[in-house]
Amino acid sequence: MQIKPFQIEITDSQLYDLQHRLDNTRWPEELPGTGWERGIPVAWLRRMAGYWRHQYDWRKQEALLNRFPQFTATIDGQTIHFLHIRSREAGAKPLIITHGYPSSIVEFIDLIGPLTDPRAHGGRSSDAFHLVIPSLPGFGFSTPVKEKGWALARTARAYMQLMAGLGYDRYFAHGGDIGAGITGMLASYDPDHVIATHVISDPAAVALIGTPLELPAESLSPAEQEHLQQLKEYQNSGRGYLQIQSTRPVTVSYGFTDSPVAQLAWVVEKFREWSNPAAADNFPEGATDIDRLLTNVSIYWFTQSGASAAQFIYEAFHSHDWPTPTAIPQGWALFNVRDTILQRLMNPDRKISHWSEFSAGGHFAAIEAPDLLVEDIQGFFRGWR
Numbered sequence: 001m002q003i004k005p006f007q008i009e010i011t012d013s014q015l016y017d018l019q020h021r022l023d024n025t026r027w028p029e030e031l032p033g034t035g036w037e038r039g040i041p042v043a044w045l046r047r048m049a050g051y052w053r054h055q056y057d058w059r060k061q062e063a064l065l066n067r068f069p070q071f072t073a074t075i076d077g078q079t080i081h082f083l084h085i086r087s088r089e090a091g092a093k094p095l096i097i098t099h100g101y102p103s104s105i106v107e108f109i110d111l112i113g114p115l116t117d118p119r120a121h122g123g124r125s126s127d128a129f130h131l132v133i134p135s136l137p138g139f140g141f142s143t144p145v146k147e148k149g150w151a152l153a154r155t156a157r158a159y160m161q162l163m164a165g166l167g168y169d170r171y172f173a174h175g176g177d178i179g180a181g182i183t184g185m186l187a188s189y190d191p192d193h194v195i196a197t198h199v200i201s202d203p204a205a206v207a208l209i210g211t212p213l214e215l216p217a218e219s220l221s222p223a224e225q226e227h228l229q230q231l232k233e234y235q236n237s238g239r240g241y242l243q244i245q246s247t248r249p250v251t252v253s254y255g256f257t258d259s260p261v262a263q264l265a266w267v268v269e270k271f272r273e274w275s276n277p278a279a280a281d282n283f284p285e286g287a288t289d290i291d292r293l294l295t296n297v298s299i300y301w302f303t304q305s306g307a308s309a310a311q312f313i314y315e316a317f318h319s320h321d322w323p324t325p326t327a328i329p330q331g332w333a334l335f336n337v338r339d340t341i342l343q344r345l346m347n348p349d350r351k352i353s354h355w356s357e358f359s360a361g362g363h364f365a366a367i368e369a370p371d372l373l374v375e376d377i378q379g380f381f382r383g384w385r
Helices: 012-023 042-054 058-065 105-116 152-165 178-189 203-208 222-237 240-245 249-258 260-274 277-282 290-303 305-317 341-346 370-382
Strands: 003-006 070-075 078-085 093-098 129-134 171-176 194-201 330-335 354-358
Touching (some): 012 290, 058 105, 070 152, 078 152, 093 178, 105 370, 152 178, 240 249, 249 305, 290 305, 330 370
Parallel strands (some): 093 129
């Protein structure tokens, strides 16, 4: 496996093209008296697009990302882009971190310092990690995708080869969303080398992955019954993006590839819906830095990975490649928790020994509540070093 250094280098012509397309966006009419229940309101998205066009500084964000060592490797015929940040601490352990959808490596920027250099952030040197942060195949700079078949299982096997190629014989793994599934598969495919896994979830993820949302009504308080009903309603209303991309990814990809506003709307809607509800009235500032969010969207736009990410979801929904679960130690952290429903649905027998719940944060915990996530990752893996 040949590993090559990599730098993000978006050309001036790509930037000018983005600006031109933003300037010439055709905006739809909006029905009076409607709001977020039908999708992103036009006036709101126009303001976001205006910020992207006139205030957002890609070059500044590009320079920030290029501060971290980046590489590409060709594995199973596919280019895999990844950050590789080695800790200065002698006892640091390898940790591979995997993002989900519609995210990218940008999601983990705030984790890098505390996890690789914990002493500089008020932590213990013994909690340090060497970090490997890949872009999923078809996402970001792991593009273009060369052939069919890239879904969770094939990606997990590629990451096994990546960690071996980097010389890591024993390592930890963490992920959320798609990354949680890949993290679990890593443990199944590579049990001799994966020490333990840590994943995150939240109410939106529990509803959207198709978890059976059934609990005895008599065991629930009125507030919990209302919450469970809300999850059931979201299980139906929130799956539109999955239904489209898992059945007709090419059809929707034309908008992602030709219109930056279409790509912006598709990504930003999910960040707003899946972030902690307390941030909804002050989004994005209440949940994340607006420049961080637009950097994520910009990566999708510049790499044209909205289309290939949609193909990844199609592949995932049509894959029959699922490994047998293993007994590798696993820890879970749940965010945006307000009652016991999630644990009763996902861990009723308390077989998952490390189960942390936080009322803060949401689906994008690494952005919304990085301090809590860092502490939970360090705390769980501390017992398996």
